[in-house]
Amino acid sequence: MTTSQEDASETREASDAKSDPEALVEAFCVDVARVEDEIHKRIVGQDDTLRGVLTCLLAGGHALLEGVPGLGKTLMVRTLADVLDLRFNRIQFTPDLMPADIVGTNVLTEAVDGAHRVEFREGPVFANVVLADEVNRATPKTQSALLEVMQEHSVTVSGRTRKMDEPYLVLATQNPLEMEGTYPLPEAQLDRFLMHVTVDYPEVAAERQILALARREAGATPATPARVVSVAEILAARQATLTIHMAPSVEEYIVQLVMATRTPGHYSESLASWLEYGGSPRATIALDRCARALAWLHGRDYVSPDDVQAVIHDILRHRLILSFEAEANGITKDQVIDTLLAHVPVT
Numbered sequence: 001m002t003t004s005q006e007d008a009s010e011t012r013e014a015s016d017a018k019s020d021p022e023a024l025v026e027a028f029c030v031d032v033a034r035v036e037d038e039i040h041k042r043i044v045g046q047d048d049t050l051r052g053v054l055t056c057l058l059a060g061g062h063a064l065l066e067g068v069p070g071l072g073k074t075l076m077v078r079t080l081a082d083v084l085d086l087r088f089n090r091i092q093f094t095p096d097l098m099p100a101d102i103v104g105t106n107v108l109t110e111a112v113d114g115a116h117r118v119e120f121r122e123g124p125v126f127a128n129v130v131l132a133d134e135v136n137r138a139t140p141k142t143q144s145a146l147l148e149v150m151q152e153h154s155v156t157v158s159g160r161t162r163k164m165d166e167p168y169l170v171l172a173t174q175n176p177l178e179m180e181g182t183y184p185l186p187e188a189q190l191d192r193f194l195m196h197v198t199v200d201y202p203e204v205a206a207e208r209q210i211l212a213l214a215r216r217e218a219g220a221t222p223a224t225p226a227r228v229v230s231v232a233e234i235l236a237a238r239q240a241t242l243t244i245h246m247a248p249s250v251e252e253y254i255v256q257l258v259m260a261t262r263t264p265g266h267y268s269e270s271l272a273s274w275l276e277y278g279g280s281p282r283a284t285i286a287l288d289r290c291a292r293a294l295a296w297l298h299g300r301d302y303v304s305p306d307d308v309q310a311v312i313h314d315i316l317r318h319r320l321i322l323s324f325e326a327e328a329n330g331i332t333k334d335q336v337i338d339t340l341l342a343h344v345p346v347t
Helices: 003-019 021-039 047-059 073-083 099-103 140-152 204-217 231-241 248-262 269-274 281-297 305-316 324-328 333-343
Strands: 063-066 088-092 104-110 116-122 129-133 154-157 160-163 169-174 195-198 275-277
Touching (some): 021 047, 021 073, 047 073, 047 281, 073 088, 073 169, 248 305, 269 333
Parallel strands (some): 063 169, 088 129
Antiparallel strands (some): 104 116
16 A cells, blocks of 8 residues: 555544544543643642543633642643643732733834834733633732633723634632632622632642652753644534433433522422522533533543532532521531432432
8 A cells, every 4th residue: 555545544534533423532532541641740649620620621611720829720720731732821810910911902002114003912811721820819800801701702902802712711720718818709700610620639649749759850851741632623522522412311410400409498408508599500501511521531422420420519619609507507518519419319
């Protein structure tokens, strides 16, 4: 077989793989495994956080990462952008940050010939992956500017709208411990995040690996992760997740879980006393999208109730409002969601 025939054969095989859903899932799962391997060259542990961020990327939403400083959130996001060959920008949110500082502004410039013209200077939100570090330190006005970009995937300055390049992913972080000098995000704005992922301390074995990695890299050049997945493959995977089969019974399970947050008295007296407000329809849509994305990441072309249960904490954690009684008794939102799963039967 000649070289041209071999190239044509490979092209046909690639085309057949793209048209075959099972082959597409299998090929992307190999890519995801490579992505995770490359990220773990810099990051030890945090598998659940990484899988949550990848789920968010495939589902086309944004995530709020909550954890104490020093857990590697910034490094993880930067490394993810490197591995996926995506443009990355980081914004350090502070109380004096203005909306124009993040979205950009028009400036008057002077050319060599002395002529003046107005140019638009892009802000740091013009990237594929944007890390909004300590988002709750900015004023509500600046927070709203970021959330508008997240929702619309565009900014409008002086009457002109500029679209963001796809994929577009905003990962905002906040520190759950230090609340002085912060402006907590209102519930209506929190609801615009697809997921609220908690970043926990590493386990003992992971802590030892972190220490060993830090010693090896002391004074040395950090390992450079390889670029694994292209932008075209990410966008194709997003479309493919929408075609994953979801049985009517799983759809009904999602609906009943969200409805139970609004009418908890039908399921449990404890839930009724703990919940003040339940999830909006946006929560139902988020459960559907993220369950499909997680099934795709697990290499399946169908969604199971286990996928729904695996993402429900990250979906509902920032959408439920607890009652005063629940807060007084130290009941957490995760405990409420656990009780919810125990009382809503799988259809």
